Amino acid sequence: MHAPRLFARLNRRVTNPAVRRWAGRLRSHAIIEHTGRRSGRVHRTPARVFPTAHGFAFLIGYGLESDWVRNLVAANGGAVVHRGRRYEVDDVRVHRAPEGRQFLPPGLRRFATLAGEGHVLTVRRVPGGEPGEG
Template sequence: MPLPATLARFNRVVTNRLLRPLAAHLPYMAVVEHRGRRSGRLYRTPVNVFVDGDRYRFALTYGTDVDWLRNVRAAGGCTVITRGRAVPVTDPRLGHDPHAAWAPPPVRWVLTTIGAHHYLDCTAAAAVIT
């Protein structure tokens, strides 16, 4: 089972506000810019990201029932800010791997321990915004 919803709420209110400025520059971290499905409001959510060429894979540590994921899937993409660069990504696809074989070993251990078996794959769009 992924991390509990109560922790997600706490992180949204407290931790995300502190982490957001750093996440765009830290390894394995990013900020996902996405628009609300109903409100159209721009949101910025810190996430774990793993880049392989033009593929961006996000660890879904809170499972698949989170607002940012629904927004990205509904819009067909988002902008990922990582390592100081803003990269538009498209074609969001959910994946499932109970062994997190795609993740680096320490991350793999954490993901399997907390039961975070899902991930989101996206592909970088042709243009990169800096």
């Protein structure tokens, strides 16, 4: 069961603006840069991040209808700012629960199972070139 959409709206307007100030610098958080499907505007959404061998994984906590998920999927890419570095990403994939849980750390995997969560979005770092400053 994902978190209610009411919390998503609250996060977008209240929490996210504050969290964006530091999320791209921490090991456990990142900023997902994605372009709006209709507006064409670039959005910056803070999120928990789980680095993978070739990119990043994100637990989809507010459901598959979340704008950042839909925008990344529609564009098949965007950017991720993690630990002060900006990475172009592509190969966007949504892995539904329970398959998606394999991309999560063991402790979070157990929690996601108990909570009925586990949809995960993965992206691949675009090969070539050094990451830019975020």
